[in-house]
Amino acid sequence: MGLMNGKKGVVFGVANDHSLAWYIAKMLRTEGAEIAFNHLPGPKMERRVRMLAEPIGAEIIHPCDVTSDADINSFLRRVRDAYESIDFMIHAVAFANRNALINRFWQTTRDDFKQAMDISVYSLIAVCQKAFDMFNEGASILTLSYLGAAKFIPGYNVMGVCKAALEGTVRYLAADLGELRGARVNAISAGPCRTLSSAGIGGFDTILDHYPKKSPLHRNITSDEVGKAGLYLCSDLSSGVTGEVHYVDAGYNIVGW
Numbered sequence: 163m164g165l166m167n168g169k170k171g172v173v174f175g176v177a178n179d180h181s182l183a184w185y186i187a188k189m190l191r192t193e194g195a196e197i198a199f200n201h202l203p204g205p206k207m208e209r210r211v212r213m214l215a216e217p218i219g220a221e222i223i224h225p226c227d228v229t230s231d232a233d234i235n236s237f238l239r240r241v242r243d244a245y246e247s248i249d250f251m252i253h254a255v256a257f258a259n260r261n262a263l264i265n266r267f268w269q270t271t272r273d274d275f276k277q278a279m280d281i282s283v284y285s286l287i288a289v290c291q292k293a294f295d296m297f298n299e300g301a302s303i304l305t306l307s308y309l310g311a312a313k314f315i316p317g318y319n320v321m322g323v324c325k326a327a328l329e330g331t332v333r334y335l336a337a338d339l340g341e342l343r344g345a346r347v348n349a350i351s352a353g354p355c356r357t358l359s360s361a362g363i364g365g366f367d368t369i370l371d372h373y374p375k376k377s378p379l380h381r382n383i384t385s386d387e388v389g390k391a392g393l394y395l396c397s398d399l400s401s402g403v404t405g406e407v408h409y410v411d412a413g414y415n416i417v418g419w
């Protein structure tokens with residue numbers, strides 16, 4: 163009997179087989195979940211996601227740019243038609259303009275700031291709003307954060323400010339959706355993993371080198387470990403947990419030197 167048998171949900175944020183969303187999705191599927199996937203509009207992005215999602219039995223693979231309300235509505239309409247209600251939603255979406263990640267933080271432009279906040283933070287509110295009446299009692303909503311939310315990390319720049327806002331958003335959504343739908347909202351704060359997005363962070367290799375030297379486990383995490391924590395947070399094993407930022411970082415966040 164899989165932990166996710168009979169559960170259905172939505173995964174935002176698979177770009178390729180390195181995506182953290184993909185590692186979580188694989189784990190949920192192995193435990194019996196039915197999953198609908200979005201992809202960024204465009205044939206190349208669609209092909210990449212289909213290549214991964216179809217072999218694991220996904221029937222809904224739909225274009226959705228989270229800056230577009232029309233896209234979110236169209237994707238979730240398809241999900242509603244097929245599933246009626248959902249038990250989990252993974253939000254593993256972030257973006258900042260390259261300039262905002264290579265320049266110094268104080269140079270962040272208004273447009274880059276607004277775009278990064280819209281895609282990386284507001285989109286969580288938007289997808290919760292539009293899926294609101296589909297959440298089953300105990301449904302789990304999960305997003306992805308990073309230590310740059312709480313501490314200064316060189317090169318993380320505007321994305322650190324986005325993650326701080328995202329973690330605040332998790333707490334406020336947890337209060338509203340807990341009261342109104344009995345749904346839970348949590349974040350995994352993951353240690354560094356090589357993905358398409360992390361390749362854009364200035365000094366990412368330095369961060370990867372740093373964790374094995376300083377973290378209590380003296381190593382980096384694997385993306386599989388994010389997948390396993392995702393399974394815990396999406397399944398009934400974590401039924402009493404909401405509003406949390408759960409670190410999966412080999413313990414790095416507790417270290418003060």
Ligand code: NAD
Nearest residue numbers: 175176177181182227228255256306308354355357358359
């Ligand atoms: P990734 O590049 O595989 O995933 C990012 C996803 O965001 C992609 O699928 C991309 O298509 C999607 N996206 C960007 N703009 C979008 C838009 N407008 N509409 C819809 N989707 C859009 O990289 P990842 O590292 O797996 O990132 C997933 C999440 O994990 C992000 O929130 C990231 O900040 C977070 N995270 C990553 C790490 C790491 O080291 N990789 C560490 C901590 C947190």
